[in-house]
Amino acid sequence: MNGPKKEIPLCEVCQQPANQICGGCKLVYYCSKAHQKLGWREGHKFKCCAFKVQYSETFGRHMVATRDIKQGEMILKEKPAVMGPRMSGPAHCLSCGKKLEPMKIKEIYDFYKCTSCNWPMCGPECEKADIHKAECKIMTDRKYKCTIKYEQPDKTEAAYCVIAPLRALLMKDSNPQQYENIMALESHLEDRINTPLYVILKANLVTFIIQVLGLPFDEDSILKVASIYDTNAFDVRCLDGSKRLRAIYVTASMMNHNCKPNTRHIYLGDNYNLAVIATVPISKGEMITLTYTQTLLGTLDRSKLLKINKCFECVCERCRDPTEFGTYIGSIYCSICNGPFGNGIEKRPMLISSNPLDETATWKCEKCDHFILSRQMFWGNNALSQELMKIRKDGPEKFEEFIEKYSQTLHPNNHLVLQAKLALLQIYGNYKGYTLSELPDHLLKRKLDLCHELLELADQLEPGWSRFRGTILLDLQAAMVVQTKRDYEAEKITKEGVQDELMESMVLLQEAANILRVEPEMRPTLEAKIEELTRFLQTPE
Numbered sequence: 001m002n003g004p005k006k007e008i009p010l011c012e013v014c015q016q017p018a019n020q021i022c023g024g025c026k027l028v029y030y031c032s033k034a035h036q037k038l039g040w041r042e043g044h045k046f047k048c049c050a051f052k053v054q055y056s057e058t059f060g061r062h063m064v065a066t067r068d069i070k071q072g073e074m075i076l077k078e079k080p081a082v083m084g085p086r087m088s089g090p091a092h093c094l095s096c097g098k099k100l101e102p103m104k105i106k107e108i109y110d111f112y113k114c115t116s117c118n119w120p121m122c123g124p125e126c127e128k129a130d131i132h133k134a135e136c137k138i139m140t141d142r143k144y145k146c147t148i149k150y151e152q153p154d155k156t157e158a159a160y161c162v163i164a165p166l167r168a169l170l171m172k173d174s175n176p177q178q179y180e181n182i183m184a185l186e187s188h189l190e191d192r193i194n195t196p197l198y199v200i201l202k203a204n205l206v207t208f209i210i211q212v213l214g215l216p217f218d219e220d221s222i223l224k225v226a227s228i229y230d231t232n233a234f235d236v237r238c239l240d241g242s243k244r245l246r247a248i249y250v251t252a253s254m255m256n257h258n259c260k261p262n263t264r265h266i267y268l269g270d271n272y273n274l275a276v277i278a279t280v281p282i283s284k285g286e287m288i289t290l291t292y293t294q295t296l297l298g299t300l301d302r303s304k305l306l307k308i309n310k311c312f313e314c315v316c317e318r319c320r321d322p323t324e325f326g327t328y329i330g331s332i333y334c335s336i337c338n339g340p341f342g343n344g345i346e347k348r349p350m351l352i353s354s355n356p357l358d359e360t361a362t363w364k365c366e367k368c369d370h371f372i373l374s375r376q377m378f379w380g381n382n383a384l385s386q387e388l389m390k391i392r393k394d395g396p397e398k399f400e401e402f403i404e405k406y407s408q409t410l411h412p413n414n415h416l417v418l419q420a421k422l423a424l425l426q427i428y429g430n431y432k433g434y435t436l437s438e439l440p441d442h443l444l445k446r447k448l449d450l451c452h453e454l455l456e457l458a459d460q461l462e463p464g465w466s467r468f469r470g471t472i473l474l475d476l477q478a479a480m481v482v483q484t485k486r487d488y489e490a491e492k493i494t495k496e497g498v499q500d501e502l503m504e505s506m507v508l509l510q511e512a513a514n515i516l517r518v519e520p521e522m523r524p525t526l527e528a529k530i531e532e533l534t535r536f537l538q539t540p541e
Ligand SMILES: C[S@@+](CC[C@H](N)C(=O)[O-])C[C@H]1O[C@@H](n2cnc3c(N)ncnc32)[C@H](O)[C@@H]1O
Pocket: 058, 059, 060, 061, 062, 185, 186, 188, 231, 232, 253, 254, 255, 256, 257, 258, 310, 311, 312, 313, 314, 315
Protein backbone atom coordinates (compact mmCIF):
# COMPACT_ATOMS: atom_id res chain seq x y z
CA MET A 1 0.00 0.00 0.00
CA ASN A 2 1.34 3.43 -0.84
CA GLY A 3 1.49 5.62 2.23
CA PRO A 4 -0.61 8.77 2.06
CA LYS A 5 1.20 11.80 0.61
CA LYS A 6 1.94 14.28 3.39
CA GLU A 7 1.01 17.84 2.42
CA ILE A 8 2.92 20.54 4.25
CA PRO A 9 0.39 23.00 5.68
CA LEU A 10 0.83 26.64 4.77
CA CYS A 11 0.29 29.69 6.93
CA GLU A 12 -3.07 31.39 6.23
CA VAL A 13 -1.39 34.78 6.36
CA CYS A 14 1.98 34.45 4.56
CA GLN A 15 1.62 31.08 2.76
CA GLN A 16 4.92 29.87 4.29
CA PRO A 17 5.18 26.37 5.87
CA ALA A 18 3.24 26.37 9.12
CA ASN A 19 3.08 24.16 12.18
CA GLN A 20 0.44 25.79 14.39
CA ILE A 21 -3.18 24.83 13.80
CA CYS A 22 -6.11 27.02 14.79
CA GLY A 23 -7.41 25.37 17.97
CA GLY A 24 -10.97 26.50 17.29
CA CYS A 25 -11.77 25.14 13.85
CA LYS A 26 -8.67 22.97 13.28
CA LEU A 27 -8.95 23.93 9.62
CA VAL A 28 -6.24 26.54 9.13
CA TYR A 29 -2.56 26.79 10.03
CA TYR A 30 -0.20 29.59 11.03
CA CYS A 31 3.57 29.89 11.06
CA SER A 32 3.63 31.90 14.30
CA LYS A 33 1.52 33.33 17.12
CA ALA A 34 1.87 36.78 15.55
CA HIS A 35 0.36 35.60 12.28
CA GLN A 36 -2.39 33.73 14.12
CA LYS A 37 -3.37 37.01 15.83
CA LEU A 38 -3.17 38.87 12.55
CA GLY A 39 -5.22 36.22 10.74
CA TRP A 40 -7.85 36.40 13.49
CA ARG A 41 -8.12 40.20 13.20
CA GLU A 42 -8.17 40.01 9.43
CA GLY A 43 -11.28 37.86 9.40
CA HIS A 44 -10.68 34.37 10.73
CA LYS A 45 -12.77 35.28 13.77
CA PHE A 46 -15.80 35.32 11.46
CA LYS A 47 -15.00 31.93 9.97
CA CYS A 48 -13.60 29.99 12.91
CA CYS A 49 -15.46 27.08 14.47
CA ALA A 50 -19.00 27.56 13.33
CA PHE A 51 -20.62 25.31 15.92
CA LYS A 52 -20.91 24.39 19.56
CA VAL A 53 -22.28 21.28 21.23
CA GLN A 54 -25.40 21.72 23.34
CA TYR A 55 -27.54 19.32 25.36
CA SER A 56 -31.29 18.94 25.54
CA GLU A 57 -33.60 16.31 27.05
CA THR A 58 -35.14 15.53 23.64
CA PHE A 59 -32.01 15.49 21.48
CA GLY A 60 -29.17 14.65 23.86
CA ARG A 61 -25.96 16.36 22.75
CA HIS A 62 -26.28 18.10 19.42
CA MET A 63 -24.45 20.62 17.27
CA VAL A 64 -25.71 24.16 16.95
CA ALA A 65 -24.44 26.94 14.66
CA THR A 66 -22.63 29.69 16.60
CA ARG A 67 -22.88 32.06 13.64
CA ASP A 68 -24.58 32.20 10.27
CA ILE A 69 -23.08 29.54 8.01
CA LYS A 70 -23.01 30.00 4.24
CA GLN A 71 -24.23 27.41 1.76
CA GLY A 72 -21.27 25.27 0.70
CA GLU A 73 -19.15 26.22 3.72
CA MET A 74 -17.02 23.46 5.21
CA ILE A 75 -18.19 23.36 8.83
CA LEU A 76 -15.88 20.67 10.12
CA LYS A 77 -12.94 18.60 8.96
CA GLU A 78 -11.95 15.71 11.17
CA LYS A 79 -9.66 12.68 11.23
CA PRO A 80 -11.20 9.32 12.12
CA ALA A 81 -10.62 8.47 15.78
CA VAL A 82 -10.80 4.79 14.94
CA MET A 83 -11.62 2.85 11.80
CA GLY A 84 -12.21 -0.77 10.90
CA PRO A 85 -14.05 -3.14 8.62
CA ARG A 86 -17.84 -3.34 8.78
CA MET A 87 -19.44 -6.08 10.86
CA SER A 88 -19.46 -8.62 8.07
CA GLY A 89 -18.85 -8.81 4.36
CA PRO A 90 -16.70 -10.43 1.71
CA ALA A 91 -12.95 -10.64 2.32
CA HIS A 92 -11.40 -7.18 2.63
CA CYS A 93 -7.89 -6.03 3.48
CA LEU A 94 -7.62 -5.17 7.19
CA SER A 95 -5.28 -2.28 6.40
CA CYS A 96 -6.60 -0.42 3.38
CA GLY A 97 -10.12 -1.87 3.34
CA LYS A 98 -9.96 -2.90 -0.31
CA LYS A 99 -12.09 -5.83 -1.44
CA LEU A 100 -9.83 -8.81 -2.07
CA GLU A 101 -9.66 -11.11 -5.06
CA PRO A 102 -8.17 -14.58 -4.70
CA MET A 103 -5.00 -15.61 -6.46
CA LYS A 104 -3.64 -19.00 -7.41
CA ILE A 105 -1.35 -20.30 -4.67
CA LYS A 106 0.03 -23.83 -5.05
CA GLU A 107 -2.78 -24.95 -7.38
CA ILE A 108 -5.56 -23.56 -5.18
CA TYR A 109 -7.21 -20.17 -5.12
CA ASP A 110 -6.85 -18.18 -1.92
CA PHE A 111 -6.21 -14.65 -0.69
CA TYR A 112 -2.84 -13.24 0.24
CA LYS A 113 -2.61 -13.64 4.04
CA CYS A 114 -0.71 -11.73 6.73
CA THR A 115 2.35 -13.89 7.41
CA SER A 116 1.81 -13.48 11.18
CA CYS A 117 -1.92 -13.56 11.95
CA ASN A 118 -3.22 -15.04 8.68
CA TRP A 119 -5.89 -12.36 8.03
CA PRO A 120 -6.50 -11.77 4.31
CA MET A 121 -4.63 -8.66 3.15
CA CYS A 122 -3.63 -6.96 -0.12
CA GLY A 123 0.03 -7.87 0.20
CA PRO A 124 3.23 -7.34 2.23
CA GLU A 125 2.88 -3.55 2.34
CA CYS A 126 -0.60 -3.62 3.87
CA GLU A 127 0.56 -6.36 6.24
CA LYS A 128 3.14 -3.92 7.66
CA ALA A 129 0.85 -0.86 7.79
CA ASP A 130 0.59 0.91 11.17
CA ILE A 131 -3.15 0.36 11.44
CA HIS A 132 -2.67 -3.43 11.55
CA LYS A 133 0.41 -3.58 13.83
CA ALA A 134 -1.10 -3.68 17.34
CA GLU A 135 -3.88 -6.18 16.59
CA CYS A 136 -1.49 -8.38 14.61
CA LYS A 137 0.99 -8.53 17.49
CA ILE A 138 -1.67 -9.47 20.03
CA MET A 139 -3.17 -12.18 17.81
CA THR A 140 0.29 -13.52 16.96
CA ASP A 141 1.42 -13.52 20.62
CA ARG A 142 -1.71 -15.52 21.49
CA LYS A 143 -1.05 -17.84 18.51
CA TYR A 144 -4.39 -16.94 16.99
CA LYS A 145 -4.63 -17.52 13.24
CA CYS A 146 -7.53 -16.23 11.19
CA THR A 147 -9.28 -19.06 9.35
CA ILE A 148 -10.87 -17.13 6.49
CA LYS A 149 -10.04 -18.74 3.16
CA TYR A 150 -11.36 -18.30 -0.34
CA GLU A 151 -14.33 -20.60 -0.99
CA GLN A 152 -16.61 -18.75 -3.38
CA PRO A 153 -16.86 -15.23 -4.77
CA ASP A 154 -18.24 -12.65 -2.33
CA LYS A 155 -18.79 -15.11 0.52
CA THR A 156 -19.80 -13.11 3.59
CA GLU A 157 -17.37 -13.47 6.48
CA ALA A 158 -18.79 -12.81 9.95
CA ALA A 159 -15.30 -12.87 11.52
CA TYR A 160 -14.77 -9.20 10.60
CA CYS A 161 -17.05 -8.12 13.46
CA VAL A 162 -14.18 -8.40 15.98
CA ILE A 163 -11.67 -6.07 14.34
CA ALA A 164 -13.24 -2.60 14.65
CA PRO A 165 -14.13 -3.04 18.37
CA LEU A 166 -10.68 -4.55 19.05
CA ARG A 167 -9.00 -1.47 17.55
CA ALA A 168 -11.04 0.83 19.77
CA LEU A 169 -10.31 -1.23 22.89
CA LEU A 170 -6.57 -1.28 22.17
CA MET A 171 -6.60 2.52 22.26
CA LYS A 172 -7.07 2.35 26.03
CA ASP A 173 -3.29 1.86 26.21
CA SER A 174 -2.10 3.42 22.97
CA ASN A 175 -4.20 6.62 23.08
CA PRO A 176 -6.03 6.86 26.44
CA GLN A 177 -7.46 10.35 25.78
CA GLN A 178 -9.04 9.31 22.49
CA TYR A 179 -10.28 6.07 24.12
CA GLU A 180 -12.04 8.19 26.75
CA ASN A 181 -13.54 10.37 24.01
CA ILE A 182 -14.89 7.31 22.22
CA MET A 183 -16.25 5.72 25.40
CA ALA A 184 -18.05 9.00 26.21
CA LEU A 185 -20.18 8.70 23.05
CA GLU A 186 -23.80 7.56 23.12
CA SER A 187 -24.00 3.74 22.99
CA HIS A 188 -27.66 2.69 23.49
CA LEU A 189 -26.31 -0.64 24.73
CA GLU A 190 -29.33 -1.03 27.00
CA ASP A 191 -31.59 -0.93 23.92
CA ARG A 192 -29.47 -3.36 21.92
CA ILE A 193 -28.29 -5.86 24.51
CA ASN A 194 -31.10 -8.38 23.96
CA THR A 195 -31.31 -8.08 20.17
CA PRO A 196 -30.31 -11.18 18.17
CA LEU A 197 -27.17 -9.41 16.90
CA TYR A 198 -25.93 -8.61 20.41
CA VAL A 199 -26.69 -12.13 21.62
CA ILE A 200 -24.35 -13.31 18.86
CA LEU A 201 -21.76 -10.64 19.72
CA LYS A 202 -21.89 -11.73 23.35
CA ALA A 203 -20.95 -15.21 22.20
CA ASN A 204 -18.25 -14.46 19.65
CA LEU A 205 -16.87 -10.92 20.12
CA VAL A 206 -16.70 -11.11 23.90
CA THR A 207 -15.19 -14.61 23.80
CA PHE A 208 -12.63 -13.50 21.22
CA ILE A 209 -11.46 -10.47 23.24
CA ILE A 210 -11.44 -12.08 26.69
CA GLN A 211 -10.67 -15.73 26.07
CA VAL A 212 -8.87 -15.92 22.75
CA LEU A 213 -6.81 -12.75 23.12
CA GLY A 214 -6.74 -12.67 26.94
CA LEU A 215 -7.33 -8.92 27.05
CA PRO A 216 -8.38 -7.32 30.37
CA PHE A 217 -11.80 -6.01 29.35
CA ASP A 218 -15.17 -6.93 30.80
CA GLU A 219 -18.20 -7.96 28.75
CA ASP A 220 -19.92 -4.63 29.30
CA SER A 221 -17.05 -2.52 27.93
CA ILE A 222 -16.65 -4.79 24.91
CA LEU A 223 -20.33 -4.69 24.00
CA LYS A 224 -20.44 -0.96 24.75
CA VAL A 225 -17.72 -0.36 22.15
CA ALA A 226 -19.67 -2.40 19.58
CA SER A 227 -22.79 -0.41 20.42
CA ILE A 228 -20.92 2.92 20.20
CA TYR A 229 -19.92 1.95 16.67
CA ASP A 230 -23.51 1.10 15.79
CA THR A 231 -24.76 4.42 17.13
CA ASN A 232 -22.03 6.72 15.85
CA ALA A 233 -19.95 5.18 13.07
CA PHE A 234 -19.99 6.58 9.57
CA ASP A 235 -20.01 4.10 6.68
CA VAL A 236 -16.93 5.28 4.87
CA ARG A 237 -17.25 4.98 1.13
CA CYS A 238 -14.91 5.42 -1.75
CA LEU A 239 -16.23 6.40 -5.14
CA ASP A 240 -15.90 3.00 -6.83
CA GLY A 241 -17.41 1.19 -3.84
CA SER A 242 -14.40 -1.12 -3.54
CA LYS A 243 -13.82 -0.35 0.14
CA ARG A 244 -16.04 -1.24 3.07
CA LEU A 245 -15.07 0.58 6.22
CA ARG A 246 -16.65 2.25 9.17
CA ALA A 247 -15.13 4.95 11.25
CA ILE A 248 -15.88 6.99 14.34
CA TYR A 249 -15.36 10.74 14.17
CA VAL A 250 -15.68 12.04 17.73
CA THR A 251 -16.77 15.61 16.96
CA ALA A 252 -18.96 14.74 13.98
CA SER A 253 -20.69 12.19 16.22
CA MET A 254 -22.32 15.15 17.93
CA MET A 255 -24.41 15.84 14.83
CA ASN A 256 -28.01 14.80 15.24
CA HIS A 257 -30.26 13.44 12.54
CA ASN A 258 -32.91 15.27 10.53
CA CYS A 259 -34.96 13.82 7.67
CA LYS A 260 -34.34 17.07 5.75
CA PRO A 261 -30.70 17.61 6.73
CA ASN A 262 -28.77 20.84 6.32
CA THR A 263 -25.35 19.27 5.69
CA ARG A 264 -23.72 16.55 3.66
CA HIS A 265 -20.37 14.92 4.28
CA ILE A 266 -17.53 13.70 2.13
CA TYR A 267 -14.34 11.74 2.72
CA LEU A 268 -11.05 13.31 1.77
CA GLY A 269 -7.88 11.49 0.79
CA ASP A 270 -6.40 8.15 1.80
CA ASN A 271 -6.83 8.97 5.50
CA TYR A 272 -10.60 9.28 5.15
CA ASN A 273 -10.77 12.67 6.80
CA LEU A 274 -14.40 13.65 7.09
CA ALA A 275 -15.57 17.02 5.83
CA VAL A 276 -19.02 18.32 6.72
CA ILE A 277 -20.48 20.83 4.27
CA ALA A 278 -23.52 23.07 4.68
CA THR A 279 -25.99 22.28 1.89
CA VAL A 280 -28.17 25.28 2.71
CA PRO A 281 -27.51 28.51 4.61
CA ILE A 282 -27.69 27.72 8.34
CA SER A 283 -28.65 30.50 10.73
CA LYS A 284 -26.95 31.15 14.03
CA GLY A 285 -28.66 29.03 16.71
CA GLU A 286 -29.98 26.44 14.24
CA MET A 287 -29.21 22.76 14.77
CA ILE A 288 -26.60 21.34 12.38
CA THR A 289 -27.91 18.02 11.13
CA LEU A 290 -27.22 15.16 8.79
CA THR A 291 -29.32 12.22 7.75
CA TYR A 292 -28.69 8.79 9.29
CA THR A 293 -30.94 7.15 6.72
CA GLN A 294 -32.01 7.64 3.11
CA THR A 295 -34.06 10.71 2.34
CA LEU A 296 -35.89 8.93 -0.50
CA LEU A 297 -37.79 6.64 1.87
CA GLY A 298 -41.25 7.25 3.29
CA THR A 299 -41.73 8.05 6.98
CA LEU A 300 -42.81 4.48 7.85
CA ASP A 301 -39.53 3.06 6.53
CA ARG A 302 -37.29 5.84 7.81
CA SER A 303 -38.65 5.73 11.32
CA LYS A 304 -38.39 1.95 11.42
CA LEU A 305 -34.71 2.11 10.40
CA LEU A 306 -33.95 4.91 12.87
CA LYS A 307 -35.61 2.98 15.67
CA ILE A 308 -33.77 -0.25 14.94
CA ASN A 309 -30.36 1.16 14.03
CA LYS A 310 -30.17 4.35 16.07
CA CYS A 311 -32.66 3.68 18.87
CA PHE A 312 -34.70 6.89 18.71
CA GLU A 313 -37.97 8.20 17.35
CA CYS A 314 -37.59 11.08 14.95
CA VAL A 315 -40.13 13.89 15.35
CA CYS A 316 -38.71 16.31 12.78
CA GLU A 317 -40.96 18.54 10.68
CA ARG A 318 -40.97 16.07 7.80
CA CYS A 319 -41.89 13.14 10.05
CA ARG A 320 -44.77 15.15 11.53
CA ASP A 321 -46.15 16.10 8.12
CA PRO A 322 -48.39 13.33 6.67
CA THR A 323 -47.66 14.61 3.15
CA GLU A 324 -43.88 14.90 3.75
CA PHE A 325 -43.70 18.49 2.47
CA GLY A 326 -46.30 17.82 -0.19
CA THR A 327 -44.23 15.07 -1.84
CA TYR A 328 -46.53 12.24 -0.64
CA ILE A 329 -43.45 10.04 -0.95
CA GLY A 330 -44.83 7.43 1.48
CA SER A 331 -48.40 7.53 0.17
CA ILE A 332 -50.40 5.50 -2.33
CA TYR A 333 -53.50 6.35 -4.37
CA CYS A 334 -56.88 5.74 -2.74
CA SER A 335 -58.23 2.61 -4.43
CA ILE A 336 -61.85 3.72 -3.97
CA CYS A 337 -61.57 7.29 -5.34
CA ASN A 338 -59.34 6.02 -8.13
CA GLY A 339 -61.26 2.88 -8.81
CA PRO A 340 -63.68 2.41 -11.68
CA PHE A 341 -65.48 5.62 -10.54
CA GLY A 342 -62.45 7.88 -10.62
CA ASN A 343 -62.96 10.67 -13.17
CA GLY A 344 -59.25 11.02 -13.99
CA ILE A 345 -59.51 14.84 -14.13
CA GLU A 346 -58.98 16.02 -10.56
CA LYS A 347 -55.79 15.40 -8.58
CA ARG A 348 -56.11 11.80 -7.53
CA PRO A 349 -56.64 11.53 -3.77
CA MET A 350 -54.04 9.71 -1.70
CA LEU A 351 -54.02 7.67 1.47
CA ILE A 352 -52.05 9.53 4.16
CA SER A 353 -51.23 8.48 7.69
CA SER A 354 -53.73 9.69 10.28
CA ASN A 355 -50.77 10.19 12.65
CA PRO A 356 -47.35 9.90 11.04
CA LEU A 357 -45.59 9.80 14.42
CA ASP A 358 -47.45 6.60 15.28
CA GLU A 359 -46.47 3.68 13.07
CA THR A 360 -49.66 1.84 14.01
CA ALA A 361 -51.97 4.66 12.91
CA THR A 362 -54.42 3.97 10.08
CA TRP A 363 -53.93 5.39 6.59
CA LYS A 364 -56.94 7.42 5.49
CA CYS A 365 -58.04 8.80 2.16
CA GLU A 366 -57.71 12.59 1.87
CA LYS A 367 -61.16 12.70 0.28
CA CYS A 368 -63.41 9.72 1.07
CA ASP A 369 -63.89 7.51 4.15
CA HIS A 370 -61.68 4.72 2.89
CA PHE A 371 -58.82 3.66 5.19
CA ILE A 372 -56.36 0.80 5.57
CA LEU A 373 -54.46 -0.51 8.58
CA SER A 374 -50.80 0.41 8.98
CA ARG A 375 -49.78 -3.23 8.80
CA GLN A 376 -51.40 -3.45 5.37
CA MET A 377 -49.27 -0.50 4.32
CA PHE A 378 -46.15 -2.24 5.74
CA TRP A 379 -46.94 -5.48 3.94
CA GLY A 380 -47.61 -3.73 0.66
CA ASN A 381 -44.37 -1.76 0.94
CA ASN A 382 -42.39 -4.88 1.83
CA ALA A 383 -43.81 -6.99 -0.95
CA LEU A 384 -43.17 -4.36 -3.60
CA SER A 385 -39.68 -3.51 -2.35
CA GLN A 386 -38.81 -7.22 -2.49
CA GLU A 387 -40.06 -7.29 -6.06
CA LEU A 388 -38.01 -4.20 -6.90
CA MET A 389 -34.87 -5.58 -5.28
CA LYS A 390 -35.05 -8.68 -7.42
CA ILE A 391 -34.86 -6.67 -10.64
CA ARG A 392 -31.41 -7.01 -12.18
CA LYS A 393 -29.85 -3.68 -13.02
CA ASP A 394 -28.70 -4.74 -16.46
CA GLY A 395 -31.36 -2.96 -18.49
CA PRO A 396 -34.25 -0.50 -18.14
CA GLU A 397 -37.18 -2.68 -19.26
CA LYS A 398 -38.02 -4.35 -15.95
CA PHE A 399 -37.90 -1.03 -14.06
CA GLU A 400 -40.18 0.60 -16.62
CA GLU A 401 -42.52 -2.40 -16.36
CA PHE A 402 -42.57 -2.10 -12.56
CA ILE A 403 -43.59 1.58 -12.75
CA GLU A 404 -46.29 0.81 -15.34
CA LYS A 405 -47.59 -2.29 -13.53
CA TYR A 406 -48.26 -0.40 -10.29
CA SER A 407 -49.27 2.95 -11.80
CA GLN A 408 -52.84 2.58 -10.51
CA THR A 409 -51.58 2.25 -6.93
CA LEU A 410 -48.21 3.99 -6.75
CA HIS A 411 -48.17 7.64 -7.78
CA PRO A 412 -45.08 9.07 -9.59
CA ASN A 413 -43.45 10.31 -6.35
CA ASN A 414 -44.02 7.17 -4.30
CA HIS A 415 -40.71 6.01 -2.81
CA LEU A 416 -40.82 2.66 -4.61
CA VAL A 417 -41.38 4.36 -7.95
CA LEU A 418 -38.53 6.72 -7.07
CA GLN A 419 -36.15 3.80 -6.48
CA ALA A 420 -37.05 2.49 -9.94
CA LYS A 421 -36.59 5.96 -11.44
CA LEU A 422 -33.17 6.34 -9.83
CA ALA A 423 -32.12 3.04 -11.39
CA LEU A 424 -33.41 4.24 -14.77
CA LEU A 425 -31.54 7.50 -14.42
CA GLN A 426 -28.32 5.54 -14.03
CA ILE A 427 -29.05 3.25 -16.95
CA TYR A 428 -30.19 5.87 -19.46
CA GLY A 429 -27.10 7.79 -20.45
CA ASN A 430 -24.52 5.49 -18.90
CA TYR A 431 -25.01 1.81 -19.68
CA LYS A 432 -23.68 0.16 -22.80
CA GLY A 433 -26.31 0.47 -25.51
CA TYR A 434 -27.93 3.34 -23.57
CA THR A 435 -25.24 6.04 -23.64
CA LEU A 436 -26.60 9.50 -24.37
CA SER A 437 -25.58 9.41 -28.03
CA GLU A 438 -27.18 5.97 -28.43
CA LEU A 439 -30.50 6.85 -26.80
CA PRO A 440 -33.37 7.18 -29.28
CA ASP A 441 -35.26 10.47 -29.01
CA HIS A 442 -38.07 9.11 -26.84
CA LEU A 443 -35.60 7.70 -24.28
CA LEU A 444 -33.57 10.90 -24.25
CA LYS A 445 -36.82 12.69 -23.43
CA ARG A 446 -37.50 10.10 -20.73
CA LYS A 447 -34.07 10.80 -19.24
CA LEU A 448 -34.73 14.56 -19.27
CA ASP A 449 -38.15 14.09 -17.65
CA LEU A 450 -36.69 11.84 -14.96
CA CYS A 451 -34.02 14.44 -14.16
CA HIS A 452 -36.64 17.20 -13.84
CA GLU A 453 -38.92 15.07 -11.65
CA LEU A 454 -36.12 14.01 -9.31
CA LEU A 455 -34.73 17.52 -9.13
CA GLU A 456 -38.12 18.82 -8.03
CA LEU A 457 -38.21 16.21 -5.31
CA ALA A 458 -34.63 16.93 -4.26
CA ASP A 459 -35.63 20.58 -3.82
CA GLN A 460 -38.12 19.46 -1.17
CA LEU A 461 -36.21 16.73 0.63
CA GLU A 462 -32.49 17.41 0.09
CA PRO A 463 -32.40 21.02 -1.00
CA GLY A 464 -29.43 23.19 -1.87
CA TRP A 465 -25.97 21.80 -2.35
CA SER A 466 -26.77 18.17 -1.64
CA ARG A 467 -24.87 15.50 -3.56
CA PHE A 468 -28.22 14.25 -4.85
CA ARG A 469 -28.97 17.61 -6.49
CA GLY A 470 -25.41 17.95 -7.77
CA THR A 471 -25.40 14.61 -9.57
CA ILE A 472 -28.86 15.09 -11.07
CA LEU A 473 -27.90 18.56 -12.34
CA LEU A 474 -24.85 17.01 -13.96
CA ASP A 475 -26.96 14.33 -15.61
CA LEU A 476 -29.57 16.87 -16.70
CA GLN A 477 -27.14 19.26 -18.36
CA ALA A 478 -25.42 16.43 -20.27
CA ALA A 479 -28.76 15.22 -21.61
CA MET A 480 -29.77 18.80 -22.46
CA VAL A 481 -26.63 19.31 -24.55
CA VAL A 482 -27.38 16.17 -26.58
CA GLN A 483 -30.99 17.30 -27.01
CA THR A 484 -29.82 20.72 -28.22
CA LYS A 485 -27.48 19.10 -30.79
CA ARG A 486 -30.30 16.92 -32.09
CA ASP A 487 -32.74 19.83 -32.28
CA TYR A 488 -30.21 21.87 -34.25
CA GLU A 489 -29.43 19.01 -36.63
CA ALA A 490 -33.15 18.49 -37.18
CA GLU A 491 -33.43 22.26 -37.82
CA LYS A 492 -35.89 22.62 -34.97
CA ILE A 493 -33.85 25.49 -33.52
CA THR A 494 -31.68 28.26 -34.95
CA LYS A 495 -28.06 28.99 -34.09
CA GLU A 496 -29.29 31.63 -31.60
CA GLY A 497 -31.59 29.03 -30.09
CA VAL A 498 -28.60 26.72 -29.69
CA GLN A 499 -26.67 29.44 -27.86
CA ASP A 500 -29.60 30.06 -25.50
CA GLU A 501 -30.02 26.40 -24.71
CA LEU A 502 -26.31 25.83 -24.24
CA MET A 503 -26.15 28.80 -21.88
CA GLU A 504 -28.94 27.20 -19.88
CA SER A 505 -26.92 23.98 -19.73
CA MET A 506 -23.87 25.95 -18.66
CA VAL A 507 -25.79 27.51 -15.76
CA LEU A 508 -26.78 24.03 -14.56
CA LEU A 509 -23.25 22.74 -15.02
CA GLN A 510 -21.83 25.65 -13.03
CA GLU A 511 -24.24 24.90 -10.19
CA ALA A 512 -23.34 21.21 -10.29
CA ALA A 513 -19.66 22.20 -10.22
CA ASN A 514 -20.22 24.49 -7.21
CA ILE A 515 -21.85 21.60 -5.38
CA LEU A 516 -19.47 18.82 -6.33
CA ARG A 517 -16.05 20.38 -6.74
CA VAL A 518 -15.21 19.87 -3.04
CA GLU A 519 -15.08 16.17 -3.81
CA PRO A 520 -11.55 15.66 -5.14
CA GLU A 521 -12.46 12.71 -7.37
CA MET A 522 -15.20 14.76 -9.09
CA ARG A 523 -12.90 17.61 -10.10
CA PRO A 524 -11.46 16.08 -13.32
CA THR A 525 -14.95 15.17 -14.60
CA LEU A 526 -16.29 18.63 -13.83
CA GLU A 527 -13.35 20.39 -15.44
CA ALA A 528 -13.61 18.23 -18.57
CA LYS A 529 -17.34 18.91 -18.84
CA ILE A 530 -16.94 22.67 -18.42
CA GLU A 531 -14.16 22.73 -21.01
CA GLU A 532 -16.22 20.67 -23.47
CA LEU A 533 -19.31 22.82 -23.06
CA THR A 534 -17.32 26.06 -23.32
CA ARG A 535 -15.78 24.82 -26.59
CA PHE A 536 -19.19 23.83 -27.87
CA LEU A 537 -20.63 27.24 -26.93
CA GLN A 538 -17.92 28.94 -28.95
CA THR A 539 -18.34 26.74 -32.04
CA PRO A 540 -21.65 24.89 -31.87
CA GLU A 541 -21.06 23.13 -35.19
C1 LIG B 1 -24.45 10.03 16.64
S1 LIG B 1 -25.33 10.23 18.09
C2 LIG B 1 -25.60 11.94 18.13
C3 LIG B 1 -25.19 12.55 19.44
C4 LIG B 1 -26.08 12.18 20.59
N1 LIG B 1 -27.26 13.01 20.60
C5 LIG B 1 -25.36 12.26 21.92
O1 LIG B 1 -25.89 12.83 22.86
O2 LIG B 1 -24.26 11.71 21.99
C6 LIG B 1 -26.82 9.49 17.64
C7 LIG B 1 -27.85 9.46 18.72
O3 LIG B 1 -28.33 10.77 19.00
C8 LIG B 1 -29.72 10.75 19.24
N2 LIG B 1 -30.37 11.51 18.17
C9 LIG B 1 -29.86 11.85 16.97
N3 LIG B 1 -30.72 12.56 16.24
C10 LIG B 1 -31.84 12.66 16.98
C11 LIG B 1 -33.09 13.27 16.77
N4 LIG B 1 -33.37 13.91 15.65
N5 LIG B 1 -34.02 13.17 17.75
C12 LIG B 1 -33.74 12.52 18.90
N6 LIG B 1 -32.56 11.92 19.16
C13 LIG B 1 -31.62 11.99 18.22
C14 LIG B 1 -30.14 9.30 19.22
O4 LIG B 1 -30.09 8.81 20.51
C15 LIG B 1 -29.07 8.68 18.35
O5 LIG B 1 -28.91 7.31 18.58
